[in-house]
Amino acid sequence: MLVLSGLLIVVLGFAFRLNPLLVVTCAGVVTGLAGGLGFEKTIGTLGHAFTESRYVAIVWLVLPVIGMLERAGLKERARDVVMQMQRATTGRVLLAYLALRQATAALGLVSLGGHPQMVRPLIAPMAEGAAERDVPGLDQATRHRIRAHAAAVDNIGVFFGEDIFIAIGSILLIKGVMEQAGVRVLPTELAVWAIPTAIAAFVIHGTRLLMLDRQLRKGTR
Amino acid sequence: MITLEFLYRLMGLLTGATALINLRDTTNPNRIWNAAFWGLWAISFLVGTWLSDLASGLLIMTMVAVATIRGVRCSGTESTSLTERVASARRWGNRLFLPALAVPFFTLLANATIGRITIDGAPLVEAKQVTLVSLGLATLVSLSIGMLMLRPPLRAPLTEARRLMDSVGWAAMLPQLLAALGAVFAAAGVGKVVSALAASWIPSGAPFLSVTAYTLGMALLTMLMGNAFAAFPVMTLGIGLPLLVTGLHGNPTIIAAIGMLSGFCGTLMTPMAANFNLVPVALLELPDRYAVIRAQIPTALSLLVVNTLLIYFLAFPR
Numbered sequence: 377m378l379v380l381s382g383l384l385i386v387v388l389g390f391a392f393r394l395n396p397l398l399v400v401t402c403a404g405v406v407t408g409l410a411g412g413l414g415f416e417k418t419i420g421t422l423g424h425a426f427t428e429s430r431y432v433a434i435v436w437l438v439l440p441v442i443g444m445l446e447r448a449g450l451k452e453r454a455r456d457v458v459m460q461m462q463r464a465t466t467g468r469v470l471l472a473y474l475a476l477r478q479a480t481a482a483l484g485l486v487s488l489g490g491h492p493q494m495v496r497p498l499i500a501p502m503a504e505g506a507a508e509r510d511v512p513g514l515d516q517a518t519r520h521r522i523r524a525h526a527a528a529v530d531n532i533g534v535f536f537g538e539d540i541f542i543a544i545g546s547i548l549l550i551k552g553v554m555e556q557a558g559v560r561v562l563p564t565e566l567a568v569w570a571i572p573t574a575i576a577a578f579v580i581h582g583t584r585l586l587m588l589d590r591q592l593r594k595g596t597r
Numbered sequence: 598m599i600t601l602e603f604l605y606r607l608m609g610l611l612t613g614a615t616a617l618i619n620l621r622d623t624t625n626p627n628r629i630w631n632a633a634f635w636g637l638w639a640i641s642f643l644v645g646t647w648l649s650d651l652a653s654g655l656l657i658m659t660m661v662a663v664a665t666i667r668g669v670r671c672s673g674t675e676s677t678s679l680t681e682r683v684a685s686a687r688r689w690g691n692r693l694f695l696p697a698l699a700v701p702f703f704t705l706l707a708n709a710t711i712g713r714i715t716i717d718g719a720p721l722v723e724a725k726q727v728t729l730v731s732l733g734l735a736t737l738v739s740l741s742i743g744m745l746m747l748r749p750p751l752r753a754p755l756t757e758a759r760r761l762m763d764s765v766g767w768a769a770m771l772p773q774l775l776a777a778l779g780a781v782f783a784a785a786g787v788g789k790v791v792s793a794l795a796a797s798w799i800p801s802g803a804p805f806l807s808v809t810a811y812t813l814g815m816a817l818l819t820m821l822m823g824n825a826f827a828a829f830p831v832m833t834l835g836i837g838l839p840l841l842v843t844g845l846h847g848n849p850t851i852i853a854a855i856g857m858l859s860g861f862c863g864t865l866m867t868p869m870a871a872n873f874n875l876v877p878v879a880l881l882e883l884p885d886r887y888a889v890i891r892a893q894i895p896t897a898l899s900l901l902v903v904n905t906l907l908i909y910f911l912a913f914p915r
Contacts, residue, residue, distance in 0.1 A: 379785045382778075383821050390868045393886065396875065397767050398665045400774050401658065404781045411785025416651060418781065423654030425780030427645040432773045432872070434604050434729050436762070437611065437736045438700055441743055443757025445697055447677050448747050449686030453693045456686065487704045487732060491877040497697055500881055520881075524888035527877035528865075531889075532896060535861040539854070546826065550853045553830045557838055561850045569854035572911075576903045581896045 382407030438493045445497060454498050455505030466506045466522055467589035470529045471582050473499050477533025478578060482540035489530055500526040511592050518595065525588060529581070536577035539570035599711075599722050602646065604733040609642035615759045630667035631763060634660055638770065657774065664767040671764045676756060689747070696743035703735035704728075761880075768879035772872035775823055782822070791818065792835040805909055807840045812905045815856050816863035816897075823869025825860025832856065841912070851912040859904045865897040866890055 382403040389399030401422075408418025442450075458464050480488045489495075500523045507522055508514055538544045542563040554561045616636035619628050637660045645653060663669075677685070686693065708731040714721040722730045740754060762769065782788065795814060814836055818828035837856055841847040864870045867890070874889050885891070 377790065379787050379790055382782065382785075382787065386821065386869065395665050395767070396771055396868065396871065397661045397774060400771070400778050401661045404778045407778075407785045407787065408781050411781075411787075413781075413785060419654035419658070420650035421654075421781050421784050422777050423648075423652065423657060424650040425777035426657050426773060427641065427648070427650075427653045428780075429773050429776035430605055430608070430642060430645060431601055431729055432776050433608060433642075433769070434732060435872075436765075436769060437604065437607055437733055439761045440611065440754035440758040441696060441700060441736060441739045443761050444740070444743050444747065444749060444754045445693060447682070447749060447753060447757050448689060448693060449677075449682035449684075450693050450697060452679075452682050453686040453690070457691070485701075485705055487708065487728065488701045491880050493697070493700050495877060496880045498694075520883050520885070520888060521892070523881040524878075524883060524885075524892040527881060527889045528892040528896075530877075531865060531873045531893065535864065536858065536900075539858060546829075546857050549826055549829060550857055553833055554838075554849060554853055557834060559838065559842065559849045561853060565850045566854045569851050570858060572907055573855060573858045573900065573904055577896070577900055580899045580903075584896060 378410040379407055381410050435490065435492055442492060442497050450497050451501040454501040455508070458502040458505040459509045464502075464506050465510060465589045466503045466525075466592060467585040467587075469499070469503050469506055470525060470588075471585045473526075474529045474533045474578065474581060474585065477530060478537035478574060481534045481537030482574070484538075484541040484543060486534055486538050486544070489534060491527055491530060495526050495530050499530070507592055511595065518592065522588075522592075525585070529585070532577060532581050536570075536574045540567050540574055542567045598716075598719060599730050599734075601726055601729060604729060605642045605645070607733060607737075609639050611755075611758060612636075612642060612762070613639035614755045615639075615762045618756060618759045619763070625670065627667065627670040630663055631669050634663045634669050634767070635762065637663070657777070660770065661774075664770070669763060669766040671766065676753070676760070692746070696739050696746065699739040699742055700732075700735050703738045704731045707731035707734050764882060765876070765879040768871065768876050771875060775869060775871055779822065779824065779827060782827075788827070788831050792831040795832065795835045796839075804845055804913065807836070807845065808909045808912075809905055811836045811841060811852070811856060812859040812901060812908065815859040816866070816901055819860040819863030820867035820869065823864075823867055823871070825857060825864055828860050828863070829857055832860075841908075846914060847908070847912040852908055855904050855908050855912075859901055862897040862901040862904065865893040 385403040385406055386399060404422050405418055408421060413421060458469060477489050503522050503526045504519055539546055547563050547566050550566055551561055551563055612635045616632045616639055619635065620632035622628050637656055641653065641656060708728055711722050711731060712724055712727045811832060814832045815828055818832055819825045822828050833853060833856060837852050841852050842849045864873060868875055868887065875886065877889050878886055
């Protein structure tokens with residue numbers, strides 16, 4: 377039971393909005409000590425796993441490209457393109473990206489998106505640009521809300537698209553866990569049963585995006 | 598053979614350059630601390646493979662201490678003015694999108710090809726690492742295309758990357774640190790304790806309650822662990838298989854597939870999934886740390902209800 381104290385630290389730390397790095401480190405140390413690893417072994421386990429997980433940070437390699445293009449006006453261009461398309465509202469831009477992200481993820485093309493490479497330089501400025509044209513005197517809080525929605529669309533699109541592809545990590549994990557327990561499941565059938573939720577995700581989130589348009593328009597009156 | 602080590606050296610160069618540019622920037626009063634944070638990370642990328650586990654552990658403790666006490670403060674403003682950027686955007690037009698779209702394009706292209714290349718019978722890239730190596734190579738190609746096309750000063754990519762790295766700040770390190778926390782959880786046996794707890798609390802028999810316990814459990818445990826992959830074995834072996842499949846003769850394929858997707862609903866609602874929910878907050882310069890989670894919660898909760906109903910109505914013999 378004592379090893380669960382790390383989870384408690386995580387919950388409290390995030391609830392009180394302490395610095396997440398500190399929260400996670402404390403949770404790791406406390407869990408290791410409570411699990412009887414001893415101080416040195418706990419720090420070592422953290423260090424070893426951190427070094428082994430360096431691949432997680434590889435997404436940042438794209439920043440020099442994005443930075444160089446931002447310097448040359450990429451965000452401004454993305455905004456202009458959308459502003460010229462009268463029918464491209466904030467909600468519709470995001471809806472189109474949701475469809476694209478879900479469809480490509482379903483084909484296994486999960487790297488066709490992501491926050492550093494797609495959302496910051498392209499999708500967020502486009503969604504914001506459309507609102508700038510449609511909503512006179514767009515305030516900062518609304519801008520932030522639109523950006524948060526741009527990031528959310530990327531997540532929702534990939535999460536509820538990728539499982540339709542049979543060779544994605546989560547499908548292989550399901551197969552592995554079930555097989556260890558002596559239950560045979562087929563990747564193709566697992567993928568088929570991801571489709572109902574994928575459709576529901578598109579309908580539910582799509583509706584919310586179109587409602588966002590209405591809220592943006594109302595906010596101006 | 599190209600391995601992850603090659604990408605780590607590149608990351609080492611990027612974080613190292615970020616540290617150096619910060620160190621030389623006398624306009625930033627926090628420059629020493631920014632440089633210390635990025636410099637320590639650079640050490641981990643450059644020589645981490647050969648450091649002892651304890652040394653690596655102490656290194657990250659120092660990084661966390663620097664980030665907590667002094668913070669990584671956003672430094673540079675954009676090196677070109679708004680008017681310059683608007684003029685440049687006019688001049689280049691839609692061609693500006695080319696190097697940006699080249700990143701996903703070449704990632705996919707490399708993904709489809711480099712796994713098949715062999716040199717003297719040995720694969721050029723190990724199969725497991727193809728996706729990451731593809732992303733790294735695509736970045737280099739796109740950078741070259743952009744440099745040839747736009748002809749900015751040679752140091753522009755690094756000074757701009759430093760501006761972005763500083764604005765993301767400590768959040769850049771969080772996903773990697775959370776992965777390390779997951780390893781400590783595993784080593785200390787947190788999963789086993791949770792699955793024993795889960796099994797002892799669950800009402801057995803009533804179908805709807807059992808299904809709800811499974812889908813809700815997947816979402817909640819994913820929120821705690823930050824990762825549906827960590828929650829799936831615990832909840833499926835603890836509740837899904839014994840209660841829903843063995844006890845109520847449910848279809849294991851449907852239960853497992855939709856169970857995993859219920860976990861994804863949890864991923865949308867937790868700061869523990871930092872790379873999805875907190876990193877974009879930093880990247881998009883949002884003041885509310887939980888802004889992205891807030892935008893996702895209504896969809897996540899609705900889908901959790903949908904998933905519960907789907908399992909309840911589709912997975913059991915009528």
